[in-house]
Amino acid sequence: MSDVGLPLSVLQAARTFARDVARGVRRRGVRTLRLASLWAALALTAPAGATGAELFAVPTPDSYPESVALGPDDAVWFTEKQGNKIGRLAPDGRWDEFPVPTQDSRPQGIVVGPDGNFWFTENRGNRIGRVTPSGGITEFPLPTPGSYPFGITSGPDGALWFTLSGTNRIGRITVDGQVSEFALARTQTPYGIATGPDGNLWFTGFNSNTIGRITPEGRVAEFPLPTPDSAPQGIAAGPDGGLWFTEVAADAVGRITTDGKVTEFPLTSDPPGPASEDARPSRCPSTKSPYAIAAGKDALWVTQHCGGRLSRVTLDGHVTEIGLDGLRAPNGTVVAPDGTVWFALARSNGIGRHRPEDRQ
Numbered sequence: 001m002s003d004v005g006l007p008l009s010v011l012q013a014a015r016t017f018a019r020d021v022a023r024g025v026r027r028r029g030v031r032t033l034r035l036a037s038l039w040a041a042l043a044l045t046a047p048a049g050a051t052g053a054e055l056f057a058v059p060t061p062d063s064y065p066e067s068v069a070l071g072p073d074d075a076v077w078f079t080e081k082q083g084n085k086i087g088r089l090a091p092d093g094r095w096d097e098f099p100v101p102t103q104d105s106r107p108q109g110i111v112v113g114p115d116g117n118f119w120f121t122e123n124r125g126n127r128i129g130r131v132t133p134s135g136g137i138t139e140f141p142l143p144t145p146g147s148y149p150f151g152i153t154s155g156p157d158g159a160l161w162f163t164l165s166g167t168n169r170i171g172r173i174t175v176d177g178q179v180s181e182f183a184l185a186r187t188q189t190p191y192g193i194a195t196g197p198d199g200n201l202w203f204t205g206f207n208s209n210t211i212g213r214i215t216p217e218g219r220v221a222e223f224p225l226p227t228p229d230s231a232p233q234g235i236a237a238g239p240d241g242g243l244w245f246t247e248v249a250a251d252a253v254g255r256i257t258t259d260g261k262v263t264e265f266p267l268t269s270d271p272p273g274p275a276s277e278d279a280r281p282s283r284c285p286s287t288k289s290p291y292a293i294a295a296g297k298d299a300l301w302v303t304q305h306c307g308g309r310l311s312r313v314t315l316d317g318h319v320t321e322i323g324l325d326g327l328r329a330p331n332g333t334v335v336a337p338d339g340t341v342w343f344a345l346a347r348s349n350g351i352g353r354h355r356p357e358d359r360q
Contacts, residue, residue, distance in 0.1 A: 053310075053324040054353045055345065058087060059095050065344035065351060067292075067332030069110045069118060071133070076342050076351055077118050078332070079107035086110070086120060086131050089351050098135040102127060109152040109162070109332075115175040119160045121149035128152070128162065128173050140177045144169070151193040151235075153201065157216040161201045163190035170203060170214050186222045187212045192235040192292075194243065198258040202243045204232035211235070211245060211256050223260045227252065230264075234292040236300065240315045244300045246290040253290060253302055253313050265317035267304075292343070296335040303330035303343050310341065310354060327352055 058065060063083030068076055076089040080097070084105055088096040100107055105125030113119045113130070120129045126147050127139045142149065148166030155161045155172070162171045164181065168188055172180045184190065187205035190212065196202045203212045205222070209230055212222045225232060230247035232254065238244045242255045247264065254264045267288055288307030293300055302311040310322040310330065324330065328347035335341050341354040 053322070053327055055327055055348060056089055056093070056351045056353065058083075058097075058349050058351065060085065060087075060097060061349065063087070063349055064346045065331070065349065066107070066346060067109045067120075068334050068342050068344050068351065069112050070334050070336055070342065071112060071118070072116070073133075074336070076334075077110055077112075077131075078344055078351060079110050079120055081106050081108065081123075081346070086118070086129075086135075086137070087351075088135075096135060098131060098137055100125070100129060100137060101139060105129075108150055111152050111154055111160070113154055113160055113175060114158050117175075119152055119154075119173075121152050121162055123148050123150060123165075128160070128171075128179070138177075140173060140179065142171065142181075143179060144181060147171070150191050151203070153193045153195050155201060155216065156195055156199045161193055161195075161214075163193050163203055165189045165191060165206070170201065170212075170220075180218075182214060182218045182220065184212065184220055184222070186210055191233045192245065194235045194237050196237055196243055196258060197241050200258075202235055202237075202256075204235050204245055206231050206233055206248075211243070211254075211262070213258075213260075221260070223256060223262065225254065225262060225264075227264060230254075234290075234302075236293045236295050238295050238300055238315070239297060244293055244295070244313070246293050246302055248289050248291065248305075249287065251288050251290065253293065253300065253311070253317075253319075263317070265313060265319065267302075267307075267311055268319050268321055291330070292332045294333045294335045294341070296339060296341075301333055301335055301341050303333050305329055305331060305346075310343070312356075322354060324352065324354075 060083040063080035066079045066081040068078045074091045078087045085097045102125040105122035108121045108123040110120040118131045130138045146166045147164040150163045150165045152162040170182045188208035189206040191206045193203040201214045210222045227250045230250035235245040252266045288304040291303045291305040300313045312320045331344045333343040343352045
């Protein structure tokens with residue numbers, strides 16, 4: 001169905017209908033939620049505003065969408081941190097939601113694996129999960145209690161690599177569920193992780209102000225950042241051969257070369273948008289909290305969790321900000337091959353879409 005501007009009364013009726021259908025399905029104990037009616041489709045494909053951002057409202061209330069991944073069929077897969085589900089938004093606007101077996105597991109990061117399944121971290125459940133394209137979920141317990149797995153990426157060796165924020169380690173899991181862990185000397189609270197162009201894994205040290213590198217064999221190097229207490233979080237391989245990362249407390253984006261040279265680019269000086277209720281009140285009013293980062297063909301895209309915007313950062317560090325029409329707490333993000341930017345909206349309980357050509 002094409003995106004069209006719909007009267008507000010129609011949108012309100014459609015969204016109410018979609019919520020009622022979702023509640024009815026949940027009451028009947030159906031594990032997979034599929035909304036394919038015309039009214040639900042109207043609610044899911046309606047633009048959220050005129051600035052270039054669209055909201056696709058998740059059927060489960062207060063689900064807190066956290067991270068997103070793009071499937072080979074162009075469906076958007078995402079974690080529902082408070083809803084304890086893995087969600088899927090199909091290109092035609094249909095929803096699927098798959099409950100995670102472990103209660104209150106707090107699914108966090110998600111990525112498509114080399115086996116064609118989706119792999120995710122269970123931050124509170126202390127597990128790594130795997131979900132098939134049809135929704136079957138398998139969980140793999142981690143050997144160390146209190147690991148709090150956070151970010152996850154598909155490695156160059158055919159395995160999945162992830163950060164263990166509670167034990168300051170990097171984890172590796174094979175597609176058949178064999179887990180290994182690697183200790184870190186300096187990094188504290190590793191969060192984001194990405195595969196670099198050098199065939200190594202790169203990760204952020206949120207509380208140690210470091211960027212780390214680990215080889216597939218487990219050799220670790222750690223690089224301090226020039227700005228103190230910058231709180232690096234998300235990281236992605238850029239189209240220029242560098243690794244790009246967000247600095248939550250410094251309102252900046254950084255770049256590190258594969259030999260460890262760091263450059264930092266501040267975000268623009270525009271005041272942040274309305275604070276997100278989930279972030280600390282003392283921090284959100286004065287910072288944008290750049291959260292996740294994803295690479296496009298010629299630029300990087302950053303979500304501002306507190307700023308309520310997207311930032312586009314060119315390879316020479318020029319920053320452009322895109323308003324989200326009041327949508328709140330953008331978190332994980334991914335860029336599709338056609339340049340469409342998808343992102344999770346934790347406090348707006350939805351999946352956002354920005355198509356850069358809409359603003360030209």
